[in-house]
Amino acid sequence: MAEKTLDCLGEACPVPLVKTQKAMESMAVGDVLIVNIDHSCAMKNIPDWARSVGHVVEIEEVAEGEWNIIIQKMK
Amino acid sequence: MEKKIEHYDVVVIGGGPGGMTAALYAGRARLKTLLIEKSLIGGMATYTSEIENYPGFPEPIDGIELMKLFDKQFRRFGVDGKLTDVQSVSVECNTKIVSTFRTDYHAKAVIIATGNKPRLTGAKNEERFLNDKGISFCATCDAARNTGKRIMVIGSGDTAIEEGMFLTKFAREVLVSVIHNEGIMDANKVAQEKALANPKMKFIWNTVVESFEGDDMLKQVVLKNIKTGELMPYDVDTCFLFIGYVPNTKIFEGLVEMTNRGYIKTNENMETSREGFYAVGDCRDKTLRQVATAVGDGAIAGFMVEKYVEELEYLQKEIFEANGLIMAFIYNAVEAVDREYLARIEQIQKLYSEKVQLRRIDIYKSDRIACKLSYTKTPSLIFMKNGNILENITDLSNLDAKVAEAVKQYS
Numbered sequence: 009m010a011e012k013t014l015d016c017l018g019e020a021c022p023v024p025l026v027k028t029q030k031a032m033e034s035m036a037v038g039d040v041l042i043v044n045i046d047h048s049c050a051m052k053n054i055p056d057w058a059r060s061v062g063h064v065v066e067i068e069e070v071a072e073g074e075w076n077i078i079i080q081k082m083k
Numbered sequence: 084m085e086k087k088i089e090h091y092d093v094v095v096i097g098g099g100p101g102g103m104t105a106a107l108y109a110g111r112a113r114l115k116t117l118l119i120e121k122s123l124i125g126g127m128a129t130y131t132s133e134i135e136n137y138p139g140f141p142e143p144i145d146g147i148e149l150m151k152l153f154d155k156q157f158r159r160f161g162v163d164g165k166l167t168d169v170q171s172v173s174v175e176c177n178t179k180i181v182s183t184f185r186t187d188y189h190a191k192a193v194i195i196a197t198g199n200k201p202r203l204t205g206a207k208n209e210e211r212f213l214n215d216k217g218i219s220f221c222a223t224c225d226a227a228r229n230t231g232k233r234i235m236v237i238g239s240g241d242t243a244i245e246e247g248m249f250l251t252k253f254a255r256e257v258l259v260s261v262i263h264n265e266g267i268m269d270a271n272k273v274a275q276e277k278a279l280a281n282p283k284m285k286f287i288w289n290t291v292v293e294s295f296e297g298d299d300m301l302k303q304v305v306l307k308n309i310k311t312g313e314l315m316p317y318d319v320d321t322c323f324l325f326i327g328y329v330p331n332t333k334i335f336e337g338l339v340e341m342t343n344r345g346y347i348k349t350n351e352n353m354e355t356s357r358e359g360f361y362a363v364g365d366c367r368d369k370t371l372r373q374v375a376t377a378v379g380d381g382a383i384a385g386f387m388v389e390k391y392v393e394e395l396e397y398l399q400k401e402i403f404e405a406n407g408l409i410m411a412f413i414y415n416a417v418e419a420v421d422r423e424y425l426a427r428i429e430q431i432q433k434l435y436s437e438k439v440q441l442r443r444i445d446i447y448k449s450d451r452i453a454c455k456l457s458y459t460k461t462p463s464l465i466f467m468k469n470g471n472i473l474e475n476i477t478d479l480s481n482l483d484a485k486v487a488e489a490v491k492q493y494s
Contacts (some may be wrong), residue, residue: 021224022215028449048147048223051123055216059121059168064184067122067166 024050043077087186094190100125101364101377110160110386121168124148130221130454132249144289199328199365207294217301222246232320243325244270246480251283308358353384403470411442411465424462
């Protein structure tokens with residue numbers, strides 16, 4: 009089970025989502041991607057997208073207005 | 084991976100204004116409270132560019148900014164927050180179980196504040212352009228990237244018209260597809276007048292979406308005139324859907340009663356059809372869905388949950404788990420006759436203080452505890468031992484003899 013971090017701090021939508029989608033392509037089932045974001049709009053579209061394609065998503069607020077989106081690839 | 088189990092008094096599902104207010108009240112009542120939100124705290128309110136009708140903010144405030152203030156406030160009261168989605172909710176012997184991927188949260192009470200999600204048109208190819216491929220539900224999220232672009236808004240309600248006007252600050256042209264006849268919109272009059280006077284807004288009446296076209300990204304929306312059947316293609320960069328909402332209540336189907344549209348039915352105390360489950364905000368069956376009404380719902384549910392947990396604990400500790408013989412006197416404190424019997428029963432109990440304990444259960448504010456003891460009337464006297472009901476005395480004549488008899492028989 010590999011773990012990979014994707015730094016999207018300072019990036020506005022839809023860049024974090026596009027980068028996340030790309031990064032997930034190269035990962036294996038069971039792998040975990042951690043996306044660092046600070047743009048609140050990415051808090052909506054990244055979890056929405058990841059859940060809609062069947063992955064598991066949890067989010068941690070690491071500082072005010074800064075989050076880690078943790079995505080586990082399920083298929 | 085083994086699932087963790089955590090215990091809470093109250094779990095609030097959904098971090099919009101209703102859920103946050105409920106959590107604030109519960110936390111302030113010193114209940115151990117958890118709020119679960121699946122993505123961004125603030126819910127649908129964060130989709131609104133300017134909130135003009137939430138009292139206390141005389142100038143319009145951005146939805147995200149307002150929700151940040153809510154967030155800050157409820158966290159002051161020791162509420163835990165968790166950003167994940169709830170997969171299922173079940174009930175096992177009085178414990179409510181809220182399951183997420185990694186953890187099962189066991190709670191005494193659950194507040195459902197899952198809100199709404201935007202309705203889709205159901206037109207051809209719609210699925211292909213969701214998730215940032217050109218169909219959007221959030222003007223604040225996607226306004227900046229549409230600077231100088233031509234965009235379309237579907238709908239004519241408050242959200243469609245107000246967010247459409249907000250988008251004219253960025254876009255070159257905002258096309259608005261309205262299902263009604265020319266000049267008819269569902270939005271409030273003030274918004275309608277402003278929109279009609281806005282040179283960047285162009286209305287296309289009597290139309291619905293026929294299909295969405297493009298390759299990777301949306302390029303064109305084909306509208307259909309519902310009177311003539313004429314198809315009209317429009318090249319746009321983004322299409323915003325503001326055609327109403329559907330409740331996020333799927334995981335509660337079969338658990339609590341809902342309307343045929345999926346809104347959860349509650350009474351005025353926000354209690355659902357299932358004990359210990361409350362519903363607040365947009366997911367509830369009600370007339371007006373606003374931040375201001377969600378906050379009211381949340382306050383009531385937070386208060387009711389405090390009472391509920393208190394009663395539950397009393398019932399468990401003092402009645403069902405108590406040692407020895409218990410006699411529960413069920414009465415209504417506003418009835419003079421009931422109060423007279425209470426005085427008598429207190430005196431009688433003193434004679435047998437070694438053998439039986441008295442519990443006074445007043446139904447005036449709530450008869451929930453009395454219901455658990457299957458009471459049928461007030462005043463009445465229920466004998467219990469080890470959590471089992473032994474006898475329910477409803478005829479209190481010859482009270483001294485009856486108590487003497489029962490104590491002798493059961494102790």
